[in-house]
Amino acid sequence: METLVQTKGYAAPSVRAPLEPFSFQRRSLRPNDVGIDIKFCGICHSDIHQARDEWGGSIFPMVPGHEIAGVVSEVGANVTKYAVGDRVGVGCLVDSCRECDACLAGLEQYCKKGGTPTYNGLDKNGEPTYGGYSEHIVVDENYVLRIPDALPLDKAAPLLCAGITTYSPLRHWNAGPGKKVAIIGMGGLGHMGVKIAHALGAEVTVLSQSLSKQDDGKRFGADHYYATADPKTFAKLAGTFDLIINTVSAELDWNAYLSLLNLDGALVVVGAPSNPIPVAAFALIGGRHTLAGSGIGGIAETQEMLDFCAEHGIASDIEHVAIADVNEAYERVLKSDVRYRFVIDIATLSKKD
Numbered sequence: 001m002e003t004l005v006q007t008k009g010y011a012a013p014s015v016r017a018p019l020e021p022f023s024f025q026r027r028s029l030r031p032n033d034v035g036i037d038i039k040f041c042g043i044c045h046s047d048i049h050q051a052r053d054e055w056g057g058s059i060f061p062m063v064p065g066h067e068i069a070g071v072v073s074e075v076g077a078n079v080t081k082y083a084v085g086d087r088v089g090v091g092c093l094v095d096s097c098r099e100c101d102a103c104l105a106g107l108e109q110y111c112k113k114g115g116t117p118t119y120n121g122l123d124k125n126g127e128p129t130y131g132g133y134s135e136h137i138v139v140d141e142n143y144v145l146r147i148p149d150a151l152p153l154d155k156a157a158p159l160l161c162a163g164i165t166t167y168s169p170l171r172h173w174n175a176g177p178g179k180k181v182a183i184i185g186m187g188g189l190g191h192m193g194v195k196i197a198h199a200l201g202a203e204v205t206v207l208s209q210s211l212s213k214q215d216d217g218k219r220f221g222a223d224h225y226y227a228t229a230d231p232k233t234f235a236k237l238a239g240t241f242d243l244i245i246n247t248v249s250a251e252l253d254w255n256a257y258l259s260l261l262n263l264d265g266a267l268v269v270v271g272a273p274s275n276p277i278p279v280a281a282f283a284l285i286g287g288r289h290t291l292a293g294s295g296i297g298g299i300a301e302t303q304e305m306l307d308f309c310a311e312h313g314i315a316s317d318i319e320h321v322a323i324a325d326v327n328e329a330y331e332r333v334l335k336s337d338v339r340y341r342f343v344i345d346i347a348t349l350s351k352k353d
């Protein structure tokens with residue numbers, strides 16, 4: 001029997017209920033485990049979807065949070081990769097089967113048996129997982145990332161989901177010099193997509209509903225910025241892009257966006273609209289277009305992304321929020337009223353009582 005360690009956090013007690021203080025237990029360290037004192041945790045739009053059970057199957061009480069940055073406080077007897085005091089991160093996955101083709105290829109996010117999500121999932125013992133809106137977490141060292149010294153922990157936290165979710169498709173579809181890349185949406189994911197695509201050397205265009213964030217977009221490295229509410233945008237940019245990354249979960253005119261692809265171009269979905277995507281066959285056939293999807297990234301690629309961001313001096317633009325204000329922060333995220341990611345300062349958890 002493992003002993004358990006009492007941990008404080010914030011949880012959604014039931015579907016659509018406001019988050020509130022919650023005390024729960026973490027496992028004590030197994031030989032390959034790393035104990036992490038959490039310093040910051042980003043608020044991802046998917047935290048809200050899951051706390052409101054908009055994707056189905058949510059487990060309550062739910063401690064959300066999969067953009068975790070902290071410091072190693074303890075290591076198990078067999079841990080070799082990390083030592084007490086190391087700056088580390090945890091993203092969307094804390095385990096996977098480690099045996100399937102995907103896991104063996106370092107693509108744990110596509111584990112054929114389904115990986116163990118950082119929260120709102122069940123671990124291999126059938127115990128619910130609890131995420132980063134908490135003071136402490138215990139994770140197998142193989143699912144822990146190293147945060148380079150050049151990256152501040154608060155600005156690095158959103159890289160663990162928003163960063164890797166855009167980095168992975170940009171790399172997979174070879175964004176780089178000579179490639180024209182468009183990013184749909186300038187939110188938490190989109191602003192990271194712009195920074196990373198620019199750092200990879202691509203010519204970057206933002207396709208946003210309005211021009212309200214144009215100055216920021218240019219500052220993040222966008223070469224061009226267009227309002228999609230303006231119908232002239234679609235006529236002007238027809239046949240332009242080698243790669244389009246869609247970061248928004250709103251419904252789109254998919255055929256109109258596919259018409260912006262160059263020959264052999266790909267439109268990659270990383271935001272998840274609730275309705276099925278209606279696509280005309282000829283929007284794909286003409287120009288040999290690809291409509292594809294991509295989900296986060298594997299552990300090795302997530303480390304590669306963190307190292308890349310450190311090397312290029314890029315991280316998330318963030319607003320700090322106290323954990324007691326997380327419900328208000330959720331409302332602001334839903335209104336896209338955040339530039340560009342809320343990050344919970346976990347120190348506010350202990351100050352509150």
Ligand SMILES: [Zn+2]
Nearest residue numbers: 044046161162
């Ligand atoms: Zn996320």
Ligand SMILES: [Zn+2]
Nearest residue numbers: 097100103111
């Ligand atoms: Zn697997």
